[in-house]
Amino acid sequence: MDFDLTEEQSILKDSLDRLLADKYDFEKRMKIMAQPDGWSGEMWNAYAEMGLMALPFAEEDGGLGGSPVETMIVMEALGRALVLEPYFATVVLGGGVLRHGASAEQRAEFVPLVAGGELKLALAHTERNSRYDLNHVETVARRDGDGWVLSGQKSVVLGGDAADHIFVTARTAGDIRDMNGIGIFMVDAKAEGLARRSYTNQDGTHAAEISLDGVTVPAASVIGDPGDGLSIIRRVADEAIAALSAEAIGVMEKLHALTLEYLKVRKQFGVPIGAFQVLQHKAVDIFVALEQARSITLYATMMADSDDEDERSRAMNAAKAEIGRAGQLAGENAIQLHGGVGMTMEYAVGHYFKRMTSIDLTFGDHDHHLRRLAERGGLFG
Template identity: 55%
Template sequence: MDFDLTDEQRMLKDSVERLVKDEYSFEQRARYLAEPEGFSRAQWARYASMGLLGLTFDEAFGGSGCGPVETMIVMEAFGRGLVAEPYLATVVLGGSCIRLGGSVAQREAILPHIADGSLLMAFAHAEPQSRYDLADVAASARRDAKGWLLDGAKRVVIHGGSADRLIVSARVSGARRDRAGIALFLVDANAPGLTRRGYLMQDRLRAADIDLSGVRVTDDDVIGVAGEALPLIETVVAQAIAALCAEAVGSMAAAYEETVAYLKVRKQFGVAIGSFQALQHRAVDMLVMVEQARSMALFATMMSAEQDVAERERSMSAAKVQIGQAGRFVGQQGVQLHGGIGMTEECKVGHYLRRLSVIDILFGAAEHHLTQLASAGGLIDAAA
């Protein structure tokens, strides 16, 4: 299989990496995080002007018609810069829900505005009791003469506090963990009966808890067929996992480079500590883990659009296991090799560890996916 990038993909990679290098220094990122929404609207507009926000949308809807490889390229560069803007929430999660499951009218109404940077979205699916079970939905949607009324609670909605519109999952029938009976709704973030409580996560990015009490939506706000949304949710989450794997590789690679650079300048006993063989071995172990993670991120990217659901789920679990374990190792080693300054706010490597820790938890930690993978018989079917 040919893993070489096309000329267009290499141009995209060069332009995004240059943007991150020029516009996302550690000091600039701190200023963006201090802005009211926790990210830079100016940077968001710049992503729009570069075509990054509509990368995977059809050209008819203001996009470029690209695929998961281009998303991987962007997310890896964003991982290097610890980019704070809501690309995952708006483009990968929200945009993919509409791109893959929305009606023509919904795609025409929403995708061009995501692409031009004027619309922010968030995916409100996780609930207090759901843990990592995508089918565990207790929020309800009941039908009346005017449409639908939504009730329930959603938790850890990434960038939910700044979103203009939310994609909310709710149950229209069945028991709480039934696979059937789940629907997705487009909801205005300022709709009556909807309340948001924003907060900082461990990695200093923003999330929100959202409560719905009699929030009214119409039939035009239903994404796809009411009661049959779980396959769409699983597909979108698989693509989000692949994107997060790529982001994690960018963060790990940058953390490794920061650590090696520090080993070359930090002196002890009159020599650079990078000359100590034991520390050289630890740096090599970091590099090995980065490269293993890179391979699994490529694998996740290829398998994110796999039509065989069981095969796709095994692949995503395997990628999450490898990425989670590698991220933990690289982040912790980077902090330890920096010594006492590693976890200070002024040291970048500690921020990489924080982001890698959050990436591990999103959509299932490594331990959860290891259990899922074991239950499914492993990544490779032994009988085959």
């Protein structure tokens, strides 16, 4: 199988790498993180001008018709730069709901705004008691004439503090863990009855706790079948795992590069510490973990747009299990080889390990997905 990038994909990769190298080194990132919003509006506009926001959307909806490979290229680059802008929340999560669940009229209205960088989205699905179970939804939606009224709480809504519209899942029927009876509702972030409490995650990104107290949603803002939203959420979650896996590859590449650089310049007993064989073995362990993770990420990327839910979700279980294991090994070894400096806020390697840890916990950690894969008889069981 040919894994080479096409000419257009290579241009995308090179252009984005140059932009981030010029505008997003570690010192600039620290300054951006200290801003009130915690991310850069200037960079957001630059991504939009490059067409990054439009990549995954169909051309007939106002996008560029990109595949999961283009998303992989972008997410790897964003991972290498530890980008703070809510691209994942808007384009991968919110954009995924639009692509897979919205009507033609809804896509025609909102996709051009997202593609132009004018509209930021978020997905509010996780709840305090849901852990990693996508079917656990306690937030309630009750009918009110032609519309709906939402009440409940959502937690760790990535990009939820910055979003203009939020996709909220709510139970329209059944018990809190039923597979059916889950709807998706597009809610204006300024809607009466919606409250947001924003905070900074350990990796520097932002999220929000969202409460809904009698929020009215018109029928036109319902996404798909109000009783079958879980199928959309599952597909979006699988695509999100593939995207996060790609971002993790970018993070691990930087962990490896920073560690090699440090081994060459840090001296002990008058020689670079990289001259010691035991430390060389640790650096090799990081490289091997990176390459193993890269292989499963390529597979997850190829499976991300598969219509076979069983095969697709198995691939994501395998990718998340391996990414989490490899990322933990790479991060721990990188910190150990750097010593105390690796844990300081002023040095980059600790920030990369924090992001790697956050990726592992998003949409299920490696233990969760390894258990799911074993229960299903393996990747090809």
